[in-house]
Amino acid sequence: MTDDQTTMSQLAVQQRPVILEVSGLSKSFGANPVLRDISLKIHKAETVCLLGPSGSGKSTLLRCMNWLEQPDGGTVFLAGQPLGARPGGGLRMRDKELAAMRTRIGMVFQHFALWPHMSVLQNVMEAPVHVLKQTKDEARATAVSLLQRVGLAGKMDSFPARLSGGQKQRVAIARALAMKPEVILFDEPTSSLDPELVGEVLAVMQDLVREGMTMVVVTHEMGFARDVASRVVFMDGGHIVESGPPDQFFEAPQTERARQFLMRYAARNN
Amino acid sequence: MNEFALVWEHRDMILIGFQNTLLIVVLGTVGSLVLGVLLTIPLMSRRRGPALIGTIYVDAMRCVPFLLFAYLLYFALPSLGLDFDNWWTGVVALILYNGAYMAELFRGAWANLPKELIEAGQAYGFTGWVLLRRIILPPVIFAAIPLVGNQLIQIVKDSAFLTIIAVAELTHEATSLQTTYFVPFASFLAVVFLYWLTCLSIESTVGYANRLAEVRR
Ligand SMILES: Nc1ncnc2c1ncn2[C@@H]1O[C@H](COP(=O)(O)OP(=O)(O)O)[C@@H](O)[C@H]1O
Numbered sequence: 001m002t003d004d005q006t007t008m009s010q011l012a013v014q015q016r017p018v019i020l021e022v023s024g025l026s027k028s029f030g031a032n033p034v035l036r037d038i039s040l041k042i043h044k045a046e047t048v049c050l051l052g053p054s055g056s057g058k059s060t061l062l063r064c065m066n067w068l069e070q071p072d073g074g075t076v077f078l079a080g081q082p083l084g085a086r087p088g089g090g091l092r093m094r095d096k097e098l099a100a101m102r103t104r105i106g107m108v109f110q111h112f113a114l115w116p117h118m119s120v121l122q123n124v125m126e127a128p129v130h131v132l133k134q135t136k137d138e139a140r141a142t143a144v145s146l147l148q149r150v151g152l153a154g155k156m157d158s159f160p161a162r163l164s165g166g167q168k169q170r171v172a173i174a175r176a177l178a179m180k181p182e183v184i185l186f187d188e189p190t191s192s193l194d195p196e197l198v199g200e201v202l203a204v205m206q207d208l209v210r211e212g213m214t215m216v217v218v219t220h221e222m223g224f225a226r227d228v229a230s231r232v233v234f235m236d237g238g239h240i241v242e243s244g245p246p247d248q249f250f251e252a253p254q255t256e257r258a259r260q261f262l263m264r265y266a267a268r269n270n
Numbered sequence: 271m272n273e274f275a276l277v278w279e280h281r282d283m284i285l286i287g288f289q290n291t292l293l294i295v296v297l298g299t300v301g302s303l304v305l306g307v308l309l310t311i312p313l314m315s316r317r318r319g320p321a322l323i324g325t326i327y328v329d330a331m332r333c334v335p336f337l338l339f340a341y342l343l344y345f346a347l348p349s350l351g352l353d354f355d356n357w358w359t360g361v362v363a364l365i366l367y368n369g370a371y372m373a374e375l376f377r378g379a380w381a382n383l384p385k386e387l388i389e390a391g392q393a394y395g396f397t398g399w400v401l402l403r404r405i406i407l408p409p410v411i412f413a414a415i416p417l418v419g420n421q422l423i424q425i426v427k428d429s430a431f432l433t434i435i436a437v438a439e440l441t442h443e444a445t446s447l448q449t450t451y452f453v454p455f456a457s458f459l460a461v462v463f464l465y466w467l468t469c470l471s472i473e474s475t476v477g478y479a480n481r482l483a484e485v486r487r
């Protein structure tokens with residue numbers, strides 16, 4: 001891509017509506033400040049990859065986005081609507097209101113977090129039926145087609161305990177998609193997989209990118225970030241240190257910390 | 271050998287006791303499981319009040335010998351204006367007492383549940399009762415099955431203490447048989463055999479349930 005084209009596509013992204021925005025977010029655990037004044041906008045159909053060393057606050061940021069972690073300061077907006085706290089901060093939303101907004105945000109966990117007591121099909125149908133109040137037939141039809149799409153039509157009646165890690169994570173992605181979310185948050189979706197299973201999960205995610213899903217992905221898969229991210233956000237010590245298109249981040253990182261991070265990563269993988 | 275013939279002759283007494291024991295154990299089991307689940311909710315609550323009340327109840331029960339508790343209840347219920355006969359007093363005692371143990375088992379299983387599993391529920395919009403019923407309690411119960419099995423056997427053994435408040439259960443019937451006909455060895459051996467049979471069938475049922483649960487954990 002030439003510089004001109006990069007600028008053009010960036011421009012196009014900026015003009016799309018903002019799906020998820022965090023503004024001035026801060027979070028401490030006890031005396032340990034983990035997020036410091038984070039602001040970030042995720043536009044429709046963007047894939048934002050969050051990179052950074054372990055402990056830099058990536059998971060915490062992701063978990064603040066749907067208030068699994070309650071921020072100490074700042075606001076999260078979903079399609080312009082404040083989430084968790086009421087406008088102006090402070091007052092916490094009621095659980096029901098928060099839950100209703102959470103249904104619009106998918107989440108995929110590092111350790112899958114499938115519900116072990118339910119079959120694969122039930123896992124995918126569960127929230128559509130019991131939270132969104134879809135009929136079972138409707139939810140089943142959606143679930144079956146999503147499981148076909150992630151290549152697990154043959155495993156619908158299996159329990160999670162019987163699946164490989166890669167299969168579990170693909171079920172987890174189908175479970176997220178069943179809610180027809182406006183954005184999906186991925187927290188290191190391939191980090192607990194055996195190396196030979198990483199590819200099948202990344203392939204499914206790549207499909208989603210192609211179809212224009214809005215995604216925030218915490219990952220250590222640099223290849224994935226480089227190939228499919230529309231933007232890379234690099235975090236260190238609870239700050240966003242650098243943010244930009246992947247070409248720029250990987251070829252010409254702007255900060256010393258990003259350079260060091262990439263060098264350490266390259267050294268580890270040679 | 272005469273002794274056993276005598277017991278056989280009066281087997282209807284023993285069988286009545288056996289029937290009562292089985293019925294009391296079944297009611298005690300169902301009741302204490304329900305109470306256990308209900309008590310686990312305040313025990314795991316983040317609010318301090320309910321958690322404290324739950325803990326006090328569970329600890330109080332666990333530190334009283336069942337025999338004494340059954341006695342206490344027998345005298346306490348009427349003075350509270352509750353008109354239970356011996357039989358129902360015994361059932362209530364079993365439920366209140368073993369419910370505390372069940373709650374403690376479920377609390378332990380809940381605390382050991384992977385945190386992400388519950389968070390996935392919350393992230394997908396589950397809250398309150400639906401979160402509990404659909405996401406949290408089933409894996410808690412599946413995880414607790416082997417320990418619940420042990421507690422069921424405890425219920426069977428506790429039920430024998432109800433003889434002191436004159437519930438016509440197995441031990442009580444054996445005692446009256448032996449005092450009437452002076453056949454202690456035969457009558458007690460007969461009921462020990464029936465207790466043993468009861469526990470054996472509980473163990474195999476729990477074992478079967480555990481195999482079903484295995485793949486769901
Ligand atoms: N629940 C928690 N309680 C206390 N400290 C936490 C908790 N979660 C995360 N932390 C701390 O916050 C920092 C950032 O963690 P995290 O967001 O998981 O980083 P990352 O995902 O980038 O590895 C770490 O120092 C971690 O120890």
Ligand SMILES: [Mg+2]
Nearest residue numbers: 058059060188
């Ligand atoms: Mg993390």
